[in-house]
Amino acid sequence: MSRSTGRYRRRRHLVGATMTTCAVLLGCGCSTTLQGQAVSVFDDPFSVAGMPATDGPTGLRPNAEGPTRDIEGTDGGEIDQLAGSAISDIEQYWETAYPETFGDDFTPARALFSWDAAGFDTEFCGDSTYGLVNAGFCYPERTLGWDRGELLPTLRGAHGDIGVVMVLAHEYGHAVARLSGMSKRQTPTLVNEQQADCLSGAYMRWVAEDSSPRFTLSTGEGLNNVLAGVISFRDPLLNEGDPDAGYDEHGSAFERVSAFQFGFTDGPAACSAIDLREIGQRRGDLPVLLPEDQTGELAVTEDSVRSIVDAMGILFEPADPPALSFDPADAEACGDVRPSPPASFCPSSNTIVVDLPQLAELGTQGIPRDGSNLATGDNMAYSVLVSRYMLAIQREHGGVELDTAAAALRTACLSGVATVRMSKEVTTPAGDTIALTAGDIDEAVSGILINGLVASDVNGESVPSGFSRIDAFRVGVLGDVERCFKRFR
Incomplete structure (x- = not known):
């Protein structure tokens, strides 16, 4: 809500x-959709970052190959199979894109974890997963995990299979940012999050270009649903003087969608430009608190x-x-x-x-x-x-x-x-x-x-x-x- x-x-x-x-x-x-003739790569209203704006299938391909990674704590169910396929796909993208962008070999996350937030006796990154309706990348352990009980099913219900892929691509973006040195221990959360939004946009462009062996993404309603998912993870609206104001800030919907679009349009190299100064320029005088x-x-x-x-x-x-x-x-x-x-x-x-x-x-x-x-x-x-x-x-x-x-x-x-x-x-x-x-x-x-x-x-x-x-x-x-x-x- x-x-x-x-x-x-x-x-x-x-x-x-x-x-x-x-x-x-x-x-x-x-509103209705206009019909017309293309003008140029940059001014063509019927293109998306230079790609044709088209509708079509979005989500897991029929008979797509399954996950290539083991998932600790999994129940073997459909949601974890989808999540595992997403991680395998994301890693396949970075196996090529990472060395091309950062000039070094790609090192995958050390391990993958699944939990049910309604369950007990499970830990991720040193904390109990009871009530943890979330997904995340654990920096100290270089592990990635998600809640299969509530979070991923809710995302899938609201945005389809691609909603699950989008969130996991964002979390993997944290892994890539830290591995490349783009993000460091002292990097503010606001910058970390928007760098990960940007890197997930770069991966989604690869899917939209029909390069993924597991997923498809139309540049019409499919991409609209991805953007809806990005917007849904905006910061909550707070008043001045609220004790949580400025704490663990991730960014507004406008900021997070912008970061995603930078990666989708210009590729992962563009994400290194996101820092506090760049975010401040983008935010300008727009109000943040009520x-x-x-x-x-x-x-x-x-x-x-x-x-x-x-x-x-x-x-x-x-x-x-x-x-x-x-x-x-x-x-x-x-x-x-x-x-x-x-x-x-x-x-x-x-x-x-x-x-x-x-x-x-x-x-x-x-x-x-x-x-x-x-x-x-x-x-x-x-x-x-x-x-x-x-x-x-x-x-x-x-x-x-x-x-x-x-x-x-x-x-x-x-x-x-x-x-x-x-x-x-x-x-x-x-x-x-x-x-x-x-x-x-x-x-x-x-x-x-x-x-x-x-x-x-x-x-x-x-x-x-x-x-x-x-x-x-x-x-x-x-x-x-x-x-x-x-x-x-």
């Missing part, structure tokens, strides 16, 4: 005072929608700001484009049309319907609203089409720019203060993966790959408006 809450913080100034995974991702998208007196929730109402739109006007200063309508019929009457509820943009009238009940439902915090641990809350709604404002910015910019795949990714990119700009408080003409708070960006990323509306064109159409949608959003978070228009033409 996600521990994220909503994130936009809104305060009204009064008389000088201030008041303060998923296997079923296949069926839950709200203020002690804030939940971050901002109910989606007509008043709050107006405040967000006013904030966009201040931050982007369009010469011709878009009008705002709460009558869905206005979207239907826009003859040049199709509605994209819960928020639509009509270029001919320069109007953002909001279906408020639908937008409010999208922004309701709760357990994701797909059974995964994706972030939910108000910014799933507000990020869609912001994306429609970004279409108005594109209209005013001129020289670009609004109904293409490039426009969909450009919209995601500009929405990333808007996200960063809103990390600092904006006071609207009505006296409201709008600011992004911790966890907002994770909700935006989750929404981009699930329904793609933030990364959609004026008709609400997105591109097939959640990987590409999130990648475009990150370009905006780390860049600016000019970069978005240059990158996605």
